[in-house]
Amino acid sequence: MKVGVLGTGVVGRTLADRLVELSNEVRMGSRSADGEAVTQWASAAGERGSAGTFADAADYGEVVINATAGMRSLDAIGTVDPWSVDGKVLIDVANPLDFSTGALKLSVCNTDSLCEQIQRALPGARVVKSLNTMNCEVMVHPEIVPGDHVAFVCGNDEGAKQTVADLLGTFGWPAERVVDLGGIEAARGAEMILPLWLSIMMKKGGGRFNFALLGG
């Protein structure tokens, strides 16, 4: 499958590497197609990897992943031609973490979410929030955390959520551990878990953990 990965940070590179390893063809998108991070990645990725702008990567992918830093996601998404992603599954794994004031806060929450902002910016895309509630190593290798921890999906298109669950399956997520939270408004809750996640990460001194749901 052709996948466009927006973002050249550790999350984007980790996802893109795993997708290439799993025989997908990946175009990583950056602000400029000849940026150092994106060209280095493409060069190391081999014949299944290529570099482009955010718009190039979104146009290239059958599935598109937003792995940009949350505070920059809307700028990146704003450069994408909406028609180029019409009908495509767009997986938003970003978190609107705003460290600009020194203290942690989210740039959007409670009555809106980054995921909904992205959906409004690209109304023809089938946007699914997923994987934002964990470290990127856990995203692509769930087996590094023992036990039945979970990945959430939410969005307004059932087929798109199934596509995401299938892709997560190739990463190693069993279907029964992909938990559908409902429509895209549920992305508020998925994003609002980040302050708790960060408290736990600081306590544990690392990100190789995840949430499980017991009972019910």
Place this chain on the structure above:
Amino acid sequence: MKVGVLGTGVVGRTLADRLVELSNEVRMGSRSADGEAVTQWASAAGERGSAGTFADAADYGEVVINATAGMRSLDAIGTVDPWSVDGKVLIDVANPLDFSTGALKLSVCNTDSLCEQIQRALPGARVVKSLNTMNCEVMVHPEIVPGDHVAFVCGNDEGAKQTVADLLGTFGWPAERVVDLGGIEAARGAEMILPLWLSIMMKKGGGRFNFALLGG
């Protein structure tokens, strides 16, 4: 131990019943000491239960629990004499859930929390956020959810968090499943998990579940 429980709703009654069952003396506080809910509870609770105002219950307890509805918590807390809770452990189990607009939102989040508002209103109290991330049946009988799910505590007083962990131990929570998130600012994260909790509750059709932390 003498415990003041503020709030006569299902959360307050469930906690108060369990505390009485465990041989604590409990005064439940309500807006008026002769309100129907609070007098009925005290009458059913027997000799270890009594009824009062919010202020009476806070004054009575060696430990005080805020189990009022989150949107009413500051009004209830505002009737408490700050000197009456000086140095006391105050456990805040409430969530600032605001359903007034039809859609779910929190009345405070991100850069502040209900727990911090309560701490500012009662600066001499040793406020600890705990138990707000689960259904009240799970709070007092963790064994109804199988497995190593967790309860969070946070607050600025280490001794107060230990007192809460000990009290949770009498409910059935092993010490290793009481997770200290750090200072009182971590209450933002604990409260912001509620939208996700509610999405899961709606999906499961009930509240008898809880989060576990795996790995790390």
